[in-house]
Amino acid sequence: MIWAYLYNIVFYASCGVTVLATILMISRHNAVHALLYLIISSLSLAIIFYLLGAAFAAALEVIVYAGAVMILFVFVVMMLNQGQRSVVHEAAWLPASGWILPSVLAAILLSLLLIGMYSDQPLPPYGVHGVAVKEVGIALFGPYVLVVELASFLLLSGLIGAFHIARKMPSHMSSNTLEEVDHG
Amino acid sequence: MSPVVNNLLNVVLILVCVVFGAALLTWLERRLLGIWQDRYGPNRVGPFGTLQIVADMIKLLMKQDWVPPFADRLIFIVAPAFAMFVVVAAFAVIPMAPGVGVVDLNIGLLFFLAMTSLGVYAVMFGAYASDNKYAMLGGLRAAAQMVSYEVFMGLSLMGVVMLAGTFNLRELVLAQADGWFIGPQIVGFFIFFMAGIAESHRTPFDLPEAEHELTAGFHTEYSGMKFAMFFIGEYVSVLMSAAMITVLFFGGWLGPAWLPPLGWFLLKTMTLVLLMILIRGSLPRPRYDQLMTFGWKFMLPLALINLLITSALILI
Numbered sequence: 001m002i003w004a005y006l007y008n009i010v011f012y013a014s015c016g017v018t019v020l021a022t023i024l025m026i027s028r029h030n031a032v033h034a035l036l037y038l039i040i041s042s043l044s045l046a047i048i049f050y051l052l053g054a055a056f057a058a059a060l061e062v063i064v065y066a067g068a069v070m071i072l073f074v075f076v077v078m079m080l081n082q083g084q085r086s087v088v089h090e091a092a093w094l095p096a097s098g099w100i101l102p103s104v105l106a107a108i109l110l111s112l113l114l115i116g117m118y119s120d121q122p123l124p125p126y127g128v129h130g131v132a133v134k135e136v137g138i139a140l141f142g143p144y145v146l147v148v149e150l151a152s153f154l155l156l157s158g159l160i161g162a163f164h165i166a167r168k169m170p171s172h173m174s175s176n177t178l179e180e181v182d183h184g
Numbered sequence: 185m186s187p188v189v190n191n192l193l194n195v196v197l198i199l200v201c202v203v204f205g206a207a208l209l210t211w212l213e214r215r216l217l218g219i220w221q222d223r224y225g226p227n228r229v230g231p232f233g234t235l236q237i238v239a240d241m242i243k244l245l246m247k248q249d250w251v252p253p254f255a256d257r258l259i260f261i262v263a264p265a266f267a268m269f270v271v272v273a274a275f276a277v278i279p280m281a282p283g284v285g286v287v288d289l290n291i292g293l294l295f296f297l298a299m300t301s302l303g304v305y306a307v308m309f310g311a312y313a314s315d316n317k318y319a320m321l322g323g324l325r326a327a328a329q330m331v332s333y334e335v336f337m338g339l340s341l342m343g344v345v346m347l348a349g350t351f352n353l354r355e356l357v358l359a360q361a362d363g364w365f366i367g368p369q370i371v372g373f374f375i376f377f378m379a380g381i382a383e384s385h386r387t388p389f390d391l392p393e394a395e396h397e398l399t400a401g402f403h404t405e406y407s408g409m410k411f412a413m414f415f416i417g418e419y420v421s422v423l424m425s426a427a428m429i430t431v432l433f434f435g436g437w438l439g440p441a442w443l444p445p446l447g448w449f450l451l452k453t454m455t456l457v458l459l460m461i462l463i464r465g466s467l468p469r470p471r472y473d474q475l476m477t478f479g480w481k482f483m484l485p486l487a488l489i490n491l492l493i494t495s496a497l498i499l500i
Contacts, residue, residue: 078323
């Protein structure tokens, strides 16, 4: 009995944290703080996945989103290192009046969601049902193999693009640019 | 003993042992490095210098707990605590012996990988919050290095997962009853060992805090207990790498009956820790681009080839 209560408390707490962190992520002026909230949001989302029985999805959420994608974001933001000046800029670019229209649109979406949730239509059963890693793997390489292949195409093209951008200049060109820098 | 009390006892004892073990490791490492380099190392405080850690702890506790005025205050304070938290949390899934271990997760191995990948944040945000050029450079180096080495850290473990058919660490140990995975997965062991050293950024992979180039790297601005958190966190992650290698490649607690299971686990882990200290004492630090080239052009293909051969052999 007590475990069911605890389960509910943890579930709703992590839901609240996710929503709150996402809102804060949108409204922060400091880019690093915004990223920090996004990381917290994906971590609490992982907890929700875990509680719903999708342990593998939870682990992937942390490893891929929080552990790899977000790190690259933070990496770029740190490299640009805008500092306090950009915070002032952001604050100037986002006046309070700019929030009105997005808030109205979001409110409409929220009301639609609430109507959908509280209408008489039966909800899909979301009861806890653990999905093992093996089932996910079989699904990925069975019915969804085409999607996996498409995703790998996308990754390959990204890789080729990165390789092209990062390619070394031919030696005569790079020495010219170096000289220009020296004289400049 | 009721299961709840048993669990609590497990949690508290493992936490205390891990943190104190890591503290003791600072003394052990200095002492061993001293011996291997023909000098004494810390030998004044207590018998053989064992009380040196107490002296260090008093010194660190007595230091002023200072936050630089230009730092991002909250992140500056949270970062070292997070560094400590992730490595200690990862210890929760390590099965030390039958009945000894905090949780028995079905995705134990993935949990470990998730925690190590979160460890980068402590370093990055610590560096960002310090608002210091050396710290920033160290943080960027650490982020690039840890992200690159994580890629094949995960890949090197998949061979073991394929052989055992599970992500559960306890079942992984039991699957080695007929033979340790170090035999069929010697390449995976080598890659994981290297990646483990790189993840805890120790020599020869300690470029994020290379003192000749970057003062102290990402923790330049840290002092007192906050510095100690980063420092001890690093030693906890050394222990964790060793424990993880023991579980995955050396059969965990399995061994002949003349030593209790926990004894076997500790013996194997300590041997690996000594090996890591010996590597620190003997290898020079590479240049940063050499480190990255080594990672992407040698270790990653090696991990993939290992995976390919392992899966082919399993299918045959």
